[in-house]
Amino acid sequence: MGKVSLGEQSISGLARQYEVSFAAIQKHVSVLEKASLVTKRVDGRQKLVQNNPETLRRATELLAEYERIWTHRINAIGRILETESQADDRKRAEERTPE
């Protein structure tokens, strides 16, 4: 659905572009609409859909924040595993040198 970012498009146009059925696009659009990612309007016989830049901006911001949580977690896991592997090495070294 990257193309929606370019501006307003008709559902039938999108269906042609992606070579899928009108129903499939409509279903996808209604999911995006529910998430406030796009807005839909009727123009004569056409249904037009456009992205909602404010929502996309907010989604980007929030995901970036969640990304920082995970970066922190991965680094913390790395430190735990590193400590464990050093402990293993020490244990092995001790086993090799009998009293």
Add this chain to the structure above:
Amino acid sequence: MTVVSTSPDKENLTLTVVGEFNAPADRVWDIWQDPRKLEQWWGPPTWPATFTEFDFSEGGEAKYHMTGPEGEKAGGYWRFQVIEANRRIRFLDGFADQDGNPDEAMPAMVMEMTLDEGAGKTTMTTVTTFNSLEDLEQVLEMGMEEGIREAMGQIDALL
């Protein structure tokens, strides 16, 4: 660097994070299946997590809370959907009420974690899926946001 990549997808509201560790898969698996190890990394430094129940089986639940700098508590639960030893876990991560019971009215996200071992290293991929932007907003607001900003500030200062 242990973080290989982070890929946010704003249209599908998912975050994929790939990390690589110099450890066999069973060691990485341990940091998920042992609640005492989970407590060392799940919460940010200023919001450490405490797991009070941990039924690590498909359909089983874990209960935890994170304690903030002022002693405030944010409760959560995990509901394990898929567990394949040393390979994959999928669970729901949601909010808990004051008594630590799952609060079904609050958002829950789906977490999927996969391990791939090769050449003495293990690649860990986590995918978090949010149902809606409101859910994502709420997750970050609930007790976490401020603590995390603060904690991240500390880490950034150290690096």
